[in-house]
Amino acid sequence: MKRWKGRRTGLLLPLVLLLFWAYSSLAWICGQEMHARSQQQNSVSAIVGGKPANISKFPWHVGIMYHGNHLCGGSILSEWWVLSASHCFDQINNSNLEIIYGRDDLSTENMTYQKVDKLILHPKFDDWLLDNDIALLLLKTPLNLGINRIPICVSDLSDLQLWKNCWVTGWGITNVSGIKIQPTKLQKVQVDLYRSDWCGYVLPQLTKNMLCAGTQDTGKDACQGDSGGALVCNKKKNKTTWYQVGIVSWGLGCGKKNLPGVYTKVSHYLKWITKQTAKAGKPYVYEQNSACPLVLSCWAILFLYFVMFLLTW
Known part of the structure; x- marks a missing residue:
């Protein structure tokens, strides 16, 4: 014994x-929000009709900076990769690109910056129609993942009826009438996914690589400066894990009635992401239906x- x-x-x-x-x-x-009780919610104006967002609820969101100024949003795919929109980087030199992460207030002192090593735009990006509006950013050094810095999940599910509870985050302008206001505090807005046939009728330039989302309330939408950020949703059968369904791409104005925002449909680009990340020497592998680590x-x-x-x- x-x-x-x-x-x-x-x-x-x-x-x-x-x-x-x-x-x-x-x-x-991936896709797990963390509840940070010690962080306070500030009462400031929102995305366009949205609310202040706590980074612990959207820990995959990053800001992409150019010469120290906020350029676009992005999302953490892995410790090496950030996903964003191609149209953000027209005539942009990636040597001057950095990301900020783990913070929801751009005015925070001693922000953590991470330099971008390589910028990969989709080769078929159409800067007129904004088709294939997707980009990958390879970082020079890996992110220090943690409570406020968690990758977002992706899925090859393309049926929009399988998703619910969708949100968009960003530091884009919050007021489209009069003086345009760009907040320092991260903003969030809840949106609904719309049927592709209805969207195609309202926006004839919509392609199969796009989806649209919005609200029935006028004045709630993503706007300039939110581009590249993630549209995230829960699966109807999984309320705890968040998946990136879209990338903020374009719209006809912001928050206008019956004119939803348009997003790049992420499910159409998973093979491209896998191929490009492997080619760059930092392969990204995603799991579709797991809530635990691969190993x-x-x-x-x-x-x-x-x-x-x-x-x-």
């Missing part, structure tokens, strides 16, 4: 280390806890 107790003790250390690694890995699960499933974690319990009982 004493011999068995000794063996149990010898097994505890590797199990503890494995569980610690598993727990730390869970912080990197360690939720059931495996539960099993390890059960074994720990038996060994210490």
